[in-house]
Amino acid sequence: MKRVLIKVIGEVQGVGFRRYAQLKAQALGLTGYVTNQDDLSVLILAQGAYPAVDQLIAWCEHGSPMASVSSVLVEEDDADEIYLDFSVIQS
Structure with missing residues (x-):
């Protein structure tokens, strides 16, 4: 199993990035979460x-x-920590 933190920088808030990331992660069978950060980046914890x-x-x-x-x-x-699904965390 691999577990990573991914920080995505750019125009990634307010453009559906978290929802698309959730759908992609679920399609790949990954667990974890995606959330917006105060610095306008998006943080993803993915494991699988x-x-x-x-x-x-x-x-x-x-x-x-x-x-x-x-x-x-x-x-x-x-x-x-073990995650059972991949969720969007509202910030």
Whole structure:
């Protein structure tokens, strides 16, 4: 299992990014969450099979149809919490 924190920077709030990210993650069988950050970025915690997590990271490079992604930062996360689904956290 792979677990990462993905920070997506650009015009990613107010363009449906979180909902599209949730749909993509669910389609890939991932668990975790997506939430807006105060700095106008979006933070995703994704856990699941290695190839599926990598596919979500690749998807984040362009994101939702109305998004304009300028960068994607990824870091491994070694916390041991287990998520049963992939949710949108309202901020």
